[in-house]
Amino acid sequence: MEDYLNQHGYISGHYPQSIDLAQIGGLVATRSSGQFSTKYGNIENLVVGFEAVMPSGDIIRIKNVPRRSAGPDLRQLLIGSEGTMGIITEITIKIFPKPADRWMCAYGIKNMREGLHIIQTFMREGWNPAVVRLHDRLEAAKSYSKFLNEGESILLILSEGPKMYAQAEGKALDKIIRDGRGRSLGPEPVESWLEHRNNTDELHEFTNQGIIVDTIEIAANWSDIGTIYEQVTERLKKEVPELLLVTGHSSHSYPQGTNLYFILGAHPPQDPEGVERVYQSIWKKVMEITLENNGTICHHHGIGKLRAPWIPQELGSSYTMLKKLKRSMDPQGIMNIGTLLPVNEGEEKDAQSIYSCY
Ligand SMILES: Cc1cc2nc3c(=O)[nH]c(=O)nc-3n(C[C@H](O)[C@H](O)[C@H](O)COP(=O)(O)OP(=O)(O)OC[C@H]3O[C@@H](n4cnc5c(N)ncnc54)[C@H](O)[C@@H]3O)c2cc1C
Structure with missing residues (x-):
């Protein structure tokens, strides 16, 4: 779909990391988020109409209009319903003209708290960059060490749109980030992220050695998100002895708050019960810390069966x-x-x- 749109001068604006695997029906059914969601919105902002088959066999259609005030928004009954209420069989989405220009820059940031505060500042002011990614020091050191000082986090920014828009937004963001003590690293780290962003091959190296690797994404308002990051990274290390690694990044931001995407690795005992115990204990801790701190247990992967006990x-x-x-x-x-x-x-x-x- 994206290739077809590009050939005709348009984009969908929706690029989940799973773009080469996922079906559009699955993305709608799980309320997915694309990597450029901070500008274009999440799937619920993009779906304007659809057709679905209800469990009774009835076929329903919701027509495409720019906005309506005709009772509750019935689209939302199926967006995120994960196949529990009906089967989505056709979707109409918004599309956007292919952007004429891009502005990109990365910044070295002292720590996650400072980075989150910078993002909060420009999101509240109403700026709308397509990509805003703040990776903690472990993730930053893994992929961008040649650009960074010891212990720094990294903030990646990409703004796009009509020519004057992207450059003007970039200039304004650059000032806000430098005022917040961000150290400009130029566009190269963002270019590198764009090139490698969907490659997850290295995860297989770990799983082949019996190491559990998983990701957990949550979200919260600005007042709570820093605490959730600190508690998850600090408490998990203390409370799950089998844990090898926990890292985090923020990748979908809003004026009110942002998400955190944790990557977790653990080396459990090599028997099914041991694997299950360690895996469940990691999930339980992240869910509990998030709920204790007013967050939501799921930003964009859906609930499924694993998270259902916390719904x-x-x-x-x-x-x-x-x-x-x-x-x-x-x-x-x-x-x-x-x-x-x-x-x-x-x-x-x-x-x-x-x-x-x-
Ligand atoms: C490596 C990797 C990276 C990922 N990156 C992202 C990301 O960046 N952003 C993001 O949001 N998600 C991401 N995900 C999650 C993933 O995109 C979605 O959960 C899933 O792929 C959605 O599409 P699918 O077609 O694979 O759905 P499936 O996994 O087949 O189904 C997901 C759920 O939706 C239901 N469903 C599927 N199709 C329909 C339909 N037509 N009507 C009703 N219900 C339906 C299924 O019953 C199931 O409950 C990632 C997953 C992986 C493995």
Whole structure:
């Protein structure tokens, strides 16, 4: 789709790292975010209409209009529903003219707190760069060490759009970042990120040695995000003895806050129970720290079955709406049971037993 649009002078603006693997229906069903989302928006901002097949077999269509004030936004019932409410069969998305120009620069940053504060400053002022990535010192040292001083984090910025827009935004961001003690490194680190951004081959080297590698992405407001970063990186090292590594970056920012994307590696005992125990203990700690600090347990990978046990706590008093919605959309309990809404093991036999455990 992206290639087709590019040939005709347009872009989708939606580039998840999984772009070569994922289907557009799956991306909509998981509420995905692209690497340029800070400018173009997440998938829920891009989908303007669709067709879906309901569990009853009914086919519904939501037409494409620029905006409507006709009751709740029904698109949102299926965006992020992870196959639990219906099957999306056709999608209409916004597209954008291919940008005429780009401005790119990277900066050495003293630490994550300072970097998060810089991003907060320019996002609140209303600037809209396409790429804003703040990698902590471990991630920075791994990929950009030749540009950095010992212990520095790195901030990558890419602005794009019409010629005068990209250059003007770049100039303004450069001043804000330097005022925040960012050390300009030029465009090369951003060019390197653009070239290698979807390559995950090295992860196989670790998994082949019995090392668990996983990623967990969460989000929170500016007031809490720095604490979540510090608690996850510090507490996990102390509380999970099998942990080898925890790193983090922020890659999708908003005026109110940002996400954190943690990369975790652990060397568990080489038996299935040991692997399960260590894996679950890592997830439990990150989920608990995030919830304790007012964050959301999921920024863009969806809930699935793994995160489903925390969805009642995530949604709080509004969880009851999700349960009612699921019952009324899928009364026979035939759509992806156990995904998004948790069920007790062995209780997913028929609709009555499924819904009795909600
Ligand atoms: C290496 C890697 C990098 C990734 N990077 C990103 C990233 O940058 N941003 C991001 O947002 N995500 C990312 N992801 C997550 C991934 O993009 C999505 O979870 C998933 O790929 C979505 O598309 P899919 O077609 O593979 O869906 P699947 O994995 O097949 O399905 C995901 C869920 O959606 C449901 N579903 C699928 N299609 C439909 C449909 N048509 N109608 C209704 N329900 C449906 C399925 O039942 C399932 O519950 C990454 C994943 C990997 C492995």
